[in-house]
Amino acid sequence: MAVADTPQTLPPGAVQATDILPRTAARRKGPVRWPLYVAAILITLFLLLPIYLITIAALSPRAAVNDFPKSLVPRELSLETLLFFLNSRGVVASAWNSVMVGVITLVLSLVIGTPAGYALARFAFRGRDAFKILILTTRAFPIVILSIPLAVTFIQWGLYDTILAVALVHTALALPTTVLITSSIFVSVPRDVEEAALTLGCTPVGAFLRIALPLALPGLAAASLFTFVLSWNEVFAAAILTVSQRTLPAQVFTSLGDSPLPFRFAGGFALIVPSLVFIFFIRRYLFNMWGRVVR
């Protein structure tokens, strides 16, 4: 398994692309290989070209939206469209709300989910399999849809239209994944070191805090970023549960109907940029996150 022969320089839980993909030397001698490259390049174009297009759409002046036919290379670049979007009512406030919701969500899901992940990774106990199945089952549920009955509950609790309400639903959404990811991270943290600390007189809590946690920290950071992106991207619950305290996606979504195209393009671009940065940072962990879940 990739994790087992992860080089020492990588933090536990990280996977290098070369561990998953065969090395060049191990390539099979096939008859003709160029069709494979053509296919790979076509797929890359299909996946990346739209991102380029929304970027130039967001970086073109507002009037350019009416240009036809448009050119693949923009005539002029300007920040006018993006500034127009940022200066629109509620956009900056909603972006700030999104950041807050994301941070609350990642803190809540880490604080609640990490102990469970650690328990799954380190203990054998009655009901362990049942718990794993329960966690996997929740992933097979449309949790976001539950924000409708939750909205009714939140009105009774006085939580409706608060960023906390959105963060709570996002936590429910992220928690099963957090448990599974943290569990896979702790499995790949060497147990020997932790056991050594125990035999040298460390308490179990001390061994966890001083040994397992620091070793797992890079993986946990990646899991947090993943949770943040999940929350940053979520629209349905955020739009249902808020009226004045919109998150950025909810703000963009609810103004779709009555906003000009440049506003929407700038909004789409603004939603994508942070996600791209985060995905870049957690790319080594993506396989652990989804890969481990399979088994």
Next chain:
Amino acid sequence: MQRQVALERDTALDAPAPPARGRRTVLTPYYLLAPTLLFLAVFFAWPMFQALILAVQDNGRFSLGPLQRMADDVLFWEAIRNTILLTLIVVPAQVVLALIMSLLLVSGLRGAGLFLYAWAIPLGISDLAAGVVWLSIFNDRGYLNSALAGLGLGQTGFSFLSYEHPVSMFLAVAVAETWRATALVMVILLAGLQVIPKDYAEAAEVFGATTWQRIRHVTLPMLRPSLQVALIIRTILAFQAFAVVVALVGRNLPVMAEEAYRWYGDLRNPSVAAAWALLIMVFSLVNTVIYLRALRVRDEQLA
């Protein structure tokens, strides 16, 4: 302390718990699980129950009214039909494309690491953003019409997203959804390919199997668990398709989650909205059971 070390095991997936000697030690994992269980009880199990209650009451009394109103709505069957049709097109497209992508990645291409990173990028893109991205391509003066004009095909532009052109409207949504979510399927399948022992492929090759035969008779059957997970997760997400549809074609293409949103947000009727939520949940459950059954039956036939 040492007792605890002896009790801890990391890979005991199916192994029974070792005999407990210290009461405190035995309870530790349950304390660790308690917060997660409590949270899921309040924000997962309870709202599910609450949705059921909401959907069958009217002014605090039991009533099938909300379900009736949902079913009587003009858009009811249209929303269900569109959602199922979209799922039937998008999920197979995603699985086939993701399968091609992951097989390409493990075929030993030069620069496979770069391809992998580029292909994983849509993982971070929301359905709302994906809808907006493809709106810049499919709108009347968008990049697709520009490209068509550049090729000398139609100087005026085609209204892909107009309700007068239901097929192109539908396909635009399907393309956007495939573009966004194929990466997720790819990552799941790639992880599954990783655990297939190389010996199988090598053995097939020794016996003269062609690449296609190897994929068909070795790789695909061994990949079944990953395919199952990918199909279940993707289909459930497709039942909830929402922002991508609204961002691209507005209300022209009603889907189930959009109806739930409309009944809650625009029509201020949480009961009917909860009925929709319940219906989406039933769809998801039935779908999961079907996948689990279908893929297991084939397993028995093989044996």
